[in-house]
Amino acid sequence: MTGIILFAVAFVLLMLGIPVAFAFGASAIFVAFIDPNIGLDVFGLLPYRIYGVMQNFTLMAVPLFILMGFILEKSKIAENMLESIGKLFGPVRGGLAIAIVVVGAILAASTGIVGASVVMMTVISLPVMIRHGYSPRLASGVIAASGTLGQIIPPSIVLIILGAVMQISVGDLFKAAVIPGLIIVGLYIIYILILAFIKPEIAPAIETDEKYSKIIIDALKSLIAPSILIILVLGSIFAGFATPTESAAIGALGSIILAIVYKTFNWELLRYSSVETVKTTAMVFMVLIGARAFSLVFNESGAGDLITQFFTQDISNPYIFVAITMLVIFILGFFVDFVEITFIVIPILIPIVQQFGIDPLWFALLIAVNLQTSFLTPPFGFSLFYLKGAAGDKIQTKDLYIGVIPFIIFQVIALLILIFYPHLVHIMVK
Template sequence: MMALLMFVVVLALLMVGIPVAFVFGTVSIFFAFFIPEIGLEIFSTLPFRIYGIMSNTTLIAVPLFIAMGLVLEKSLMAEKLLVAMSSAFRTLRGGLAVSVVLVGAMLAASTGVVSASVVMMSVIALPLMLRAGYDKSLASGTIAASGTLGQIIPPSIILIILGDVMSVSVGELFIGAVLPGLLLVLLYIIYILIFSYLKPEVAPVAKDVKEVTFKEIMTAVTPPMLLMVSVLGTIFAGIASPTESAAFGVIGAFLLSYFNKSLNYEMIKYASLESVKLSGMIFMILIGATAFSLVFNELGGSDLILEFFSQDIGDVWFFIAVAMLSIFILGFFIDFIEISFIIVPILLPVMNAFGIDPLWFAILIALNLQASFLTPPFGLSLFFLKGVAGDSIKTLEIYKGIIPFILLQLLALILVMIFPDLVFAFV
């Protein structure tokens, strides 16, 4: 009961808005201090665990991929990509929205940073779609959903975190996420084309889009494709580890920025400082979560959950359904990083008891967590989009626009649950 109380207190404080790392640490110390059989001595092993986190070679990829995404954010690559793809699909009804999805997928495979992708797409694509006469809800939903593709399409920060938390090879996670990611892109495009056909007024043919030559299209598409192939290709081929490929990706991003004539001191300063901030936040949360797990497990929380699912329930699909539903609902209120460090470790003993493949389960979690960027009231993509759009789009219009895409994400999740070969096809 004390373990459950501890869990509820943490969730309540997170929903109030108190910083995550402080919630984990404070609640852990409070419960350890006031429960005599635990005591503060339990934290004597914490420094060794923190040292293990800081020396984890897999987690080194996190700040590197963040830096790569931030450099590309300022490299003007996204703008050239969107202009090229918009021109290629300009004669197709809904083509501008389709081009946004495809550019979102390319940015996801190049950066892996959702915030950067959503902001870039909002700044560049939103004015273009509104000028073309697109329905505001469709435009905002397409941009927000396309920007979140970086959650599932590698190189994804959440896949790296899940790989570490669940002790799964990050390289295999990247390979396993390829088909689910492409499935999601395909579902987005099919929905846009069908919706545009049924309601032509929501997505007019963008006749005023600037026409560009095939050479200009290839010039815009080739650099990010080369970066994507060089980073992911070396991982998939087993030539380099994710961390080594991330380092190579940072160099590639700087080279792209140099050739686009956007490399300068201000850009380097911005990318460096933001990388330190975001990486520091993630590692502080991880340290706090480690303290939380020490006390929570000592109170018997993991044993209680394991007993409930494996003995009282005893059904693997019931466990998967409850796990996915819990993660989806929590995504309305707390961040994907918090869910990864609080909920996932609690589910691991049950997953192992049922013999569930951790690679497949990790991809299911990643697909589920992607929805947390879109679900109100705290969906980060919605905040980024609204911040850029200002008064041009109402919050209600954004909420209306993202609902179909959330449903498509849930459909993709169900399809991957039913057809596990979507994960294991290339692994």
């Protein structure tokens, strides 16, 4: 009963607009205060739990990857790539939409910041797509979906936090996520090609007077910087030369060097990137502190043991457990960010995963794909808010909601593929 009250109080506070970190922390304090079996003395353990997190070397990668992403965004390297790749695919039906998917994947592999990717692609690409006759629904759907690829394609902040919470190798998670990421990108591109073939009027080819040879050269030039970063960051991890934290430091330094080489580096860029990194990182770790307080009271109430007993003894079917878990995480994704879900829900599930003998790497990838899907789901998908905020009156909310539905379906299909073919996550992992 205490566990139900805990979640109910947290939900009410969230609906009242209280920031997530404070909502979960306040609900923990409230329940500990009213339950004499727990008491406020339980928070005497909280500093030790927080200190344990502070000593987690893996989580140091979070601010470093965030810094790398903001520098790339502000240095115009990503913007130049988007424009040149758009011209490269423009002569093909649906080419602009395919270009956005490709650029979304490259940005995901070099930055991993969803909000920045969605806003940048909206500001640059949406007016161009609408001006050339693209359907607003397709345009908004493909931008929102491509911007969220940073949730699953490494170096993903989601995977770093999942690895730290589930105590599994982040490097292995990065390797395991490559195939699922490519599956999702492939499904998007196939859908766009088929749709453009059936309805060419909603995704027309774009003619240009520029020589195509020059367009190809410009596109290749624009790929140099992100390719260098991808090789430095992911290549060093996959080859075993560096840990994710060490490669994040390399990536952050590499992004600064590239900005200098491209003559876009200045102190304003560094100040903006540093301040935004501090803000984002502070948000992540404030949520972590609130989540630690929440889980402390939750476990002290005995609710965690009851849930473990329910799944392992009363149901005793791992497939039902996976199905229920995926559904709950999908629904939670409507209301709370991946950080809160990872810090609060996942620790509750870990003992059950261990009891059933479920592959933690496979389970972590299912969660990551599921969280990516929730980023798109109306009416609360975070990518939808980013896109609508950047687009303003250029796109109607109804068109945005309808436009993302096909991409949500394809992400669910990708999730089902991983569920029924678990070996796919081990192809890249040796």
